Amino acid sequence: MIGFATRRLIQAMIVMLVVALLAFTMFRFVGDPINQMVGIETSIEEREALRERLGLNDPIPVQFLRFVTKAAQFDFGTSYQFRVPVSELFAKRIPATLELSFTSALFALVVGIPMGIYAGLNRESAISKMFLSVSLIGISLPTFFIGILLIFLFSVTLQWLPSFGRGETVQIGSWWTTGFLTISGLKALILPSITLGLYQMTLIMRLIRAEMLEVIRTDYIKFARARGLPDRLVHFKHALKNTLVPVITITGLQLGAIIAFATITETVFNWPGMGLMFLQAVQNVDIPIMSAYLLLTAFLFVAINFIVDILYFFIDPRLRVGRP
């Protein structure tokens, strides 16, 4: 177990180093940082002095080392556009993105799992077929278009739900703001989380359905039936438990996708999160924000993958024996 975890940890650190190298390359070589920081009227001498002071004339490995040390302390430099430290900008935006991602993941699981179980157990019923067709359409509709359709239906036509922003937020602690505690905050969460979670919901539904169909055929289920156990027990205690292993992996990996796709949802709904800031940075070539976003999401993905691997190890006993 410890050997397995250490190996995964080393792999994760290599990935992070590669990403850091990429972020550093972007930071250092795409456009001249000095040109971005000073105005046109700055003289060449002043530019050179600034270059020297910022250490841009040091050898590249030294600069990279400094970049990594600073990034590890959440110092990502100053945004070209806003002239504010990038870490401050992110701290303000992270709660919005995490709350949105969490709600969408919850939505995907709470709606997707029961639908999948139903479709797996009642393969031929009309409702399961409808679930499958709807899920195919859900996969074919691009995320942003789902958002537009929902806005058109529920905000513009019916005027039930707001179409932009987080609503009223409540401050918790020094920097976390939450929309969970006010009515308008909760209302504002509904449309964006459905938009963001719909794809994952259909994915989980199809996965659970396929796994259920597979498991139901196995001998131990037939045996459980033969023993005369009630259907409810067979389905939920015996069958469902064994479908959950792949679901946990996929859900874990999809958490990363949710955070990435939050960029699109945040743009459609004007949600003040990290993704919207990243997109504005891409449009304005604000490299410090872009490289910080790259590092942060990479860190999130790597951390999630690591946790999923470890979880897998606990859930599936076969892994514990088979692997060295």
Next chain:
Amino acid sequence: MPYVSNEEVKAAVEDRAGSQPAQGRIAKIFDSDLFHSFLRSKVTVAAAIGTAVLFLLSFLAPWVAPHNPFDLATISILDARVPPVWMEYSDPRFFLGTDDQGRDLLSAIFYGMRISLIVGFCSVIAAAVLGISLGLVAGYMGGRVDAVIMRIADVQLTFPAILIALLIDGIAAGIFGGIDREIFAFYILIVSLALSFWVQYARTVRGSTMVEKNKEYVQAARVIGIPSIIIMARHILPNVMGPVMVIATINLALAIVTEATLSFLGVGMPPTQPSLGTLIAIGNDFLYSGEWWIAIFPGLALALLVLNVNLLGDWLRDALNPKLR
């Protein structure tokens, strides 16, 4: 995907061997397993017809579209935001209404779909070429080259394609800083899509190359002194192309959606050469003022296109699945 037992497969093979040999090449296609499985699935036939119609409409856009949305002489700002024909204040000239500049929406959709499809095809081809070459080299050379290429692939696989495409787009904008972005938009888009989607091809091709390179025909080619590059291109490549075609079909839909998303986010095709995503982005600004058709119709066209291509891709994957053969 229906479960097919070994016995069924054997029976199918024997059945096929016993049937009359078909005459000519075209007859052979109509008698193939693939064609029969195609006809068996009504959904697939419908999807194929739908795809064909959409492809024809978009590639023949200059001839079938009622207007030319790029001809400044024929569009008038006075026709702006006319609703579709079945609504009040509509104009019979514009079946689906017009956008904010008075362009006929139906024609704009045909032309936009053409751009979406061209970007989709080009990026799939670029991604396939890149992925196949790297996969061939990695699989054939092995050792350190293989390790480096595959580690890069692993790292990239942790990130969703859309994020990579966005990043590359941002970097490209940074490099081409002063130069007008509109000229390069098309190429930047294709490069960023290709760099986001190559991994799948590389992994598949590497796997099959590692199997193929130990076979006798490759060893024979090596013994008579054919250079590695020619062995890879002439001898191994044709034998690893099967799965690549399936990935390419499935990726076409994905590439179209990603392109539309990038264009919608404002980093893809510019409004002067709008793809479906750009059209939706333009329409999104008018959604709140009740002019819903400008965004919704291009969106439905996009969904229809992706759905049809997806259905075809799913069928092809199931039909060509080597596990079932």
